[in-house]
Amino acid sequence: MATVELRFSAQPEHVRTARLVAAAVARRAGVDEAVLDEVRLAVGEACSRAVGLHQSSGITAPVRVLLTEEEKQFSIEVGDEAPRSHPTGQASGAPADPDAEGEDDMGLAVISGLVDDVEVTADESGGLIRMTWPTTPATLPS
Numbered sequence: 001m002a003t004v005e006l007r008f009s010a011q012p013e014h015v016r017t018a019r020l021v022a023a024a025v026a027r028r029a030g031v032d033e034a035v036l037d038e039v040r041l042a043v044g045e046a047c048s049r050a051v052g053l054h055q056s057s058g059i060t061a062p063v064r065v066l067l068t069e070e071e072k073q074f075s076i077e078v079g080d081e082a083p084r085s086h087p088t089g090q091a092s093g094a095p096a097d098p099d100a101e102g103e104d105d106m107g108l109a110v111i112s113g114l115v116d117d118v119e120v121t122a123d124e125s126g127g128l129i130r131m132t133w134p135t136t137p138a139t140l141p142s
Helices: 012-029 033-057 098-114
Strands: 003-006 063-069 072-078 119-125 126-134
Touching: 003 012, 003 033, 012 063, 012 072, 033 063, 033 072, 033 098, 033 126, 098 119, 098 126
Parallel strands: none
Antiparallel strands: 003 063, 063 072, 072 126, 119 126
16 A cells, blocks of 8 residues: 655645646556546645635644555545534534535535545544545556
8 A cells, every 4th residue: 555645735826736746646556547637626626625724714734635545446535624513614603604614515516526435524623535536457568
């Protein structure tokens, strides 16, 4: 199992780099070429969401991206440190921000449309989006 870890400051300009790294590692791991655009888009959405959550919460910690190559699958985890005490991501007793909540829901909907196997978790220590794609084993030349 090979893992690449990427950490970047919560600035929108770093999302492009995360997309490029994810596509390169996915290609090397054996993710089908036809799916690489979906990988790039999903990682871009997940990283943009994490950057937005960090910026709106005043968090200076980096956004974390783990790219893991396993035997028959490739997974990407995008983690943030924005605390949530409710599944909606809204802190207890905090006033609702319908615009921010709508953007968050839209980003998750886009990710769910791009990735068949996606898991989203969040708690008081932050959130995690785990996306998984199947890989094809490399064929050796005859």
